[in-house]
Amino acid sequence: VNVMEKEYHLMDELFPGEQLRITYPMSGETIYAGETINIGLARGIVQSNCVVYKKTSDADWTLIYCDQSGTSNPVGQGQIAWTVPSELSGSEIQLQASDANGSIISIVDGVSIANP
Numbered sequence: 531v532n533v534m535e536k537e538y539h540l541m542d543e544l545f546p547g548e549q550l551r552i553t554y555p556m557s558g559e560t561i562y563a564g565e566t567i568n569i570g571l572a573r574g575i576v577q578s579n580c581v582v583y584k585k586t587s588d589a590d591w592t593l594i595y596c597d598q599s600g601t602s603n604p605v606g607q608g609q610i611a612w613t614v615p616s617e618l619s620g621s622e623i624q625l626q627a628s629d630a631n632g633s634i635i636s637i638v639d640g641v642s643i644a645n646p
Contacts, residue, residue: 551636552581552625554609562646563619568609569594571627579629581610586622586639594625618643 554570555561569581580596595610621643627636 552627552638555625555638555641557638557640558642560642560644561614563614563616563643564646566611566613569612569625570609572608579627579635581612581625581627583623583625585618586624591626614643619645 551572552569553572555567561567571581581594582591583594584591594612623641623643625638625641626634628634
């Protein structure tokens with residue numbers, strides 16, 4: 531059992547009935563442009579889910595991952611790999627997880643993107 535899977539099961543026990551939520555990165559953390567990170571997710575095995583991001587100053591969201599079919603659900607694995615776009619360097623972003631209906635389930639504000 532890997533560490534992310536253990537964390538996922540621990541979150542299940544600590545927060546029974548909780549909706550899907552983003553566990554990494556968290557508000558105030560810094561991640562690096564051009565690097566691949568694993569966006570941490572906990573709880574809420576949902577049939578369909580999407581994860582998006584946007585610069586704090588922008589209005590439009592950009593897709594990181596979306597599974598409308600419910601057949602390829604990385605939430606059960608506790609993470610989604612994402613290569614942070616280089617053009618985000620020097621920005622602050624928001625991350626959002628939603629269900630198939632577009633209802634926001636989890637949002638993280640204030641993640642800083644730095645040069646590696």
